[in-house]
Amino acid sequence: MGKEMLTGNSAAAWGVRLAEVDYIPAYPITPQTEIIETIAKWISDGSMDASFVTMDSEHSMITAAGAASATGARTFTTTSSQGLLYGFEMIYTVAGWRVPLVMVNVSRGLSSPITLGPDHNDILAVRDSGFLQIHCETCQEVLDSVLMAYRLAEDERVLLPVMVNMDGFYLSFTREAVEIPDVEKVRSFLPEYRPEHAFFKAARPMAQGVAVLGGDYYSYFKYQMHLASQNALEIYKEVCDDFERIFGRKYEVIDEYMMEDAEYILVMTNSFSTLGKAAVKRAREDGVKAGLLRPRFLRPFPESEIKNALKGKKAVAVIDQNISVGKGGIIYSEMAGCLYNEIDRPLLLSFIGGLGGKNISQKEFEFIFEKMISASDTGIVEPPSLLYTESELEGITKLKEIAGKE
Amino acid sequence: MLRLRFHGRGGQGAKVASRVLGTAAFLDGYNAQDFPLYGAERRGAPITAFTRISRDDIMERGLVSDPDIVIVMDETLLSDPQAMPLSGLKKGGIVFVNTPLSPLETKEEYGIEDHVITLDITKVSLDMIGKSVLSSLAAGVASRIAGIGEEALKGALEKELSGIISDRDLLGKNTEAALYCYNTLVPVQVKTAETIREKENVITLPFETARVSSPAINATGNTPLRRTGNWRVFRPVWNYDICTRCMTCVSRCPEGCIRLNEDGYPYADYDNCKGCLVCAEECPVKAITKVREIHSRSEEGDQ
Ligand code: SF4
Ligand code: SF4
Numbered sequence: 001m002g003k004e005m006l007t008g009n010s011a012a013a014w015g016v017r018l019a020e021v022d023y024i025p026a027y028p029i030t031p032q033t034e035i036i037e038t039i040a041k042w043i044s045d046g047s048m049d050a051s052f053v054t055m056d057s058e059h060s061m062i063t064a065a066g067a068a069s070a071t072g073a074r075t076f077t078t079t080s081s082q083g084l085l086y087g088f089e090m091i092y093t094v095a096g097w098r099v100p101l102v103m104v105n106v107s108r109g110l111s112s113p114i115t116l117g118p119d120h121n122d123i124l125a126v127r128d129s130g131f132l133q134i135h136c137e138t139c140q141e142v143l144d145s146v147l148m149a150y151r152l153a154e155d156e157r158v159l160l161p162v163m164v165n166m167d168g169f170y171l172s173f174t175r176e177a178v179e180i181p182d183v184e185k186v187r188s189f190l191p192e193y194r195p196e197h198a199f200f201k202a203a204r205p206m207a208q209g210v211a212v213l214g215g216d217y218y219s220y221f222k223y224q225m226h227l228a229s230q231n232a233l234e235i236y237k238e239v240c241d242d243f244e245r246i247f248g249r250k251y252e253v254i255d256e257y258m259m260e261d262a263e264y265i266l267v268m269t270n271s272f273s274t275l276g277k278a279a280v281k282r283a284r285e286d287g288v289k290a291g292l293l294r295p296r297f298l299r300p301f302p303e304s305e306i307k308n309a310l311k312g313k314k315a316v317a318v319i320d321q322n323i324s325v326g327k328g329g330i331i332y333s334e335m336a337g338c339l340y341n342e343i344d345r346p347l348l349l350s351f352i353g354g355l356g357g358k359n360i361s362q363k364e365f366e367f368i369f370e371k372m373i374s375a376s377d378t379g380i381v382e383p384p385s386l387l388y389t390e391s392e393l394e395g396i397t398k399l400k401e402i403a404g405k406e
Numbered sequence: 407m408l409r410l411r412f413h414g415r416g417g418q419g420a421k422v423a424s425r426v427l428g429t430a431a432f433l434d435g436y437n438a439q440d441f442p443l444y445g446a447e448r449r450g451a452p453i454t455a456f457t458r459i460s461r462d463d464i465m466e467r468g469l470v471s472d473p474d475i476v477i478v479m480d481e482t483l484l485s486d487p488q489a490m491p492l493s494g495l496k497k498g499g500i501v502f503v504n505t506p507l508s509p510l511e512t513k514e515e516y517g518i519e520d521h522v523i524t525l526d527i528t529k530v531s532l533d534m535i536g537k538s539v540l541s542s543l544a545a546g547v548a549s550r551i552a553g554i555g556e557e558a559l560k561g562a563l564e565k566e567l568s569g570i571i572s573d574r575d576l577l578g579k580n581t582e583a584a585l586y587c588y589n590t591l592v593p594v595q596v597k598t599a600e601t602i603r604e605k606e607n608v609i610t611l612p613f614e615t616a617r618v619s620s621p622a623i624n625a626t627g628n629t630p631l632r633r634t635g636n637w638r639v640f641r642p643v644w645n646y647d648i649c650t651r652c653m654t655c656v657s658r659c660p661e662g663c664i665r666l667n668e669d670g671y672p673y674a675d676y677d678n679c680k681g682c683l684v685c686a687e688e689c690p691v692k693a694i695t696k697v698r699e700i701h702s703r704s705e706e707g708d709q
Contacts, residue, residue, distance in 0.1 A: 363606035404625030
């Protein structure tokens with residue numbers, strides 16, 4: 001179909017359309033609404049054939065999505081931020097049903113204070129639920145990831161729901177050129193879903209997500225989810241190979257930018273990684289051997305790939321676009337856990353940046369590279385810090401004055 | 407890379423303008439990115455939209471804080487403390503203002519030092535389309551300033567507007583008006599330097615007590631200080647020779663901004679009247695007429 005200017009939201013909708021999804025329960029929330037608006041329009045004008053139902057809340061929406069998925073229908077739904085939290089209870093439940101639901105989350109900072117800007121506390125709040133998590137940098141990646149998510153979720157060796165995550169505004173409403181794959185090619189990549197077990201039918205009664213009332217049983221089922229989730233990394237590689245063969249675009253569980261001879265590495269996820277890559281390019285011009293590593297998956301966490309990529313590097317700065325209040329950056333903790341037993345591990349620095357969509361400026365990236373270099377020279381790693389500039393502090397001071405606080 | 411920032415009021419079409427320009431650049435063989443910033447606002451509130459155009463990969467995301475070109479679709483935004491359309495404009499950058507004033511007058515009126523281009527696109531829209539929707543016209547203006555080809559602009563208008571305007575006739579008028587704006591402006595060379603940002607020093611955020619640092623507002627309302635009546639295209643004007651003092655307009659005004667004078671005749675508080683013209687529509691004897699608002703010459707408004 002060629003390239004089109006698409007927002008991240010419409011790219012997601014295209015993924016859903018091309019995946020020939022059967023059922024979409026929906027509930028609107030900014031900045032996700034455009035996804036369901038687009039799908040609803042296609043269904044009403046006949047260009048897409050699926051059942052679309054608006055629900056009374058995200059809690060009902062996720063319940064309906066999980067239930068439909070349990071009947072063997074290819075199901076899609078989408079939410080954001082507070083909406084995801086409202087459906088949180090059912091997120092765990094549906095994951096435990098082991099159904100191949102695909103859900104897009106459009107990241108937006110959590111209340112309060114209220115914001116529409118993005119960060120990843122929403123999606124990371126459901127980190128441990130059993131949903132796989134794919135995080136996207138570009139609108140193209142959003143579309144492609146929706147297609148790959150169904151392949152992963154529906155694989156019998158996985159059979160877990162998948163969340164595809166994109167940043168609100170910086171992807172959801174940002175248009176860039178996106179290649180829309182051909183329907184026939186998509187059909188050869190993602191055939192119709194034909195579940196072999198674990199699906200309801202009138203003629204085939206069964207129970208799902210049953211009560212087990214005992215820790216030994218419960219442990220078994222939970223750990224099986226964990227194993228299935230870990231399988232997904234290997235299976236994703238198969239999916240990526242197929243994807244590349246058919247569509248020519250190459251994906252991997254981690255995205256490595258200028259990593260080969262790099263010594264100072266930024267670790268970032270999602271759309272702000274583009275800014276990180278630009279900063280790496282500039283740092284290279286200044287003679288700093290910079291690189292960037294972007295995990296595409298946060299669950300399962302691609303441990304061995306990350307260990308490999310960071311072997312022998314001098315310093316690594318994790319930029320967390322999230323904050324675990326009272327602890328700090330969530331991905332920093334994950335990275336520390338991942339690298340702890342490595343003998344040849346790099347120094348690990350922690351920065352919180354881009355909360356609520358706050359810009360990460362060139363100066364801030366330069367600051368990070370300076371800190372990495374001085375840490376590797378002295379061996380002293382400074383405590384985690386927030387990326388915040390003098391002019392931003394002036395801005396908030398002015399705001400506080402207007403709000404009557406001095 | 408060219409970075410453009412559109413400033414309009416909710417409903418004026420800044421988002422669509424940025425998209426038409428993005429698509430035009432894309433059709434002209436550039437890499438392009440466009441992005442609006444809105445969500446929690448109402449109609450009439452200041453909104454911004456952005457377009458980036460480049461021969462190389464675009465390795466930027468988010469807001470354009472240092473534009474090469476600023477498109478001001480509503481000149482009252484120039485004096486709006488929240489919108490600040492000129493902030494971050496690069497040295498050598500270009501400001502387009504939708505105003506009946508000449509570039510020189512605009513520079514003086516608003517104290518602008520940069521290269522200013524003006525055209526009363528509201529008038530063009532009223533004359534050629536019959537109402538004040540500025541999206542395609544602003545896109546025509548922006549395409550000209552950004553150096554996008556006319557064919558690409560035409561293609562983009564067709565592509566972007568056909569999804570939102572079903573009436574072919576109206577679509578045609580929009581295209582005509584956009585091309586009129588495009589061809590009225592003289593091509594310019596955008597010569598901007600890279601910005602030097604000051605005060606970007608990274609700091610350590612100090613601890614402050616919850617009394618100061620929690621997101622609560624302790625001060626009493628400041629909305630009276632912020633006049634919302636400055637986005638009118640038309641103002642309602644009363645003809646007391648016909649008015650029967652029936653009070654219909656008073657009760658229908660969604661802003662509650664029609665008051666009564668000593669003789670019991672209605673008048674609008676123009677600081678807050680948004681020019682929706684519900685009053686004119688509802689008046690049983692048609693005692694209210696609409697008069698085109700020329701903000702920079704008016705006495706009222708946000709000054
Ligand atoms: S134009 Fe609208 S806001 Fe203004 S006075 Fe009439 S009804 Fe009220
Ligand atoms: S509705 Fe018309 S006639 Fe009635 S008070 Fe208003 S202006 Fe006068």
